[in-house]
């Protein structure tokens with residue numbers, strides 16, 4: 214049986230070098246290919262996309278490898294002026310969503326790790342669609358390459374053109390509340406639009422720690438200093454609480470930001486909202502978070518989707534405060550975004566403030582509220598879903 218040719222985006226730089234060595238080709242060509250992939254942002258194995266390769270090398274590459282850059286099935290801009298959602302078609306026809314968030318001085322790609330999700334969170338559109346399949350590392354890498362390419366092609370496009378307003382910048386820094394404490398990363402007034410992709414959030418479709426190996430391989434490729442060179446501290450991985458994955462991440466020590474979605478501070482409360490989390494009781498999850506923080510010295514961001522009348526009372530804020538006592542933690546509150554399959558309402562502004570002030574004042578916990586973005590195009594947290602996936 215013939216093997217499927219390897220997808221170039223699946224390979225680390227060293228693996229690409231080894232592939233060339235196996236083919237008996239000089240390393241210098243592997244270096245050229247790598248540069249075309251991650252500096253040139255190539256999307257195909259063609260002379261146009263990979264200039265500088267001798268024809269026989271290009272032929273060998275085209276025969277022995279593939280580059281499965283996803284096609285854009287649809288690109289939609291939000292009226293907020295900062296958010297663009299891409300519906301990307303994978304090689305097998307499955308579709309995923311990738312979101313580009315842009316404002317003065319910072320561009321963030323929100324990438325998917327799975328087509329669908331097996332965790333079944335009742336309020337999440339991806340959870341409502343069910344699990345289709347894991348994404349390969351190369352399919353995760355390709356999303357970042359796609360966004361990087363879009364930025365390079367259209368540095369002055371509509372996204373971000375109105376991002377100079379201090380008020381809007383404030384809103385946006387809130388949306389990525391996990392970065393709040395990072396002063397050096399704050400947008401600067403009047404800064405020129407950034408043409409490079411510098412930030413990735415693994416918060417698109419899917420549960421990244423359910424697809425651990427592919428996600429970490431993708432992270433390693435994205436971090437390669439000779440490639441897209443994303444700094445680990447600008448990559449945030451959000452998990453619903455896959456305990457073995459958190460412990461493995463702690464052991465392997467990649468210095469990413471970790472966000473854990475809690476939504477409830479009791480096992481029963483979580484099980485009702487996150488059926489997939491029943492496998493990992495809350496006390497085990499919190500023990501894993503503690504172990505992670507102890508071994509890495511890093512604080513964790515805890516996410517809490519606020520649903521009116523469901524998990525937004527001051528008493529629930531106190532339960533959360535008690536749960537996080539003694540842990541290096543920051544809380545991100547996300548008022549519920551609407552999805553077709555869930556009738557809950559977002560918590561209104563006043564109870565959100567109350568919830569936040571309980572955590573801040575009674576427990577001394579840093580706590581930010583993520584502003585709603587891209588809601589009109591269903592690009593907000595938990596709104597990503599593809600009917601035909």
Ligand code: SAH
Nearest residue numbers: 337419420451452453474516549550594595
């Ligand atoms: N699977 C991972 C990452 C993707 S979801 C996780 O669950 O953490 C990213 C974030 O969006 C999570 O914190 C999730 O709880 C939140 N979210 C999901 N659906 C939402 C909705 N309808 N409104 C607001 N936030 C939502």
Ligand code: SF4
Nearest residue numbers: 330332334337340453
């Ligand atoms: Fe999956 Fe995260 Fe959505 Fe839950 S919130 S269904 S874990 S993508």
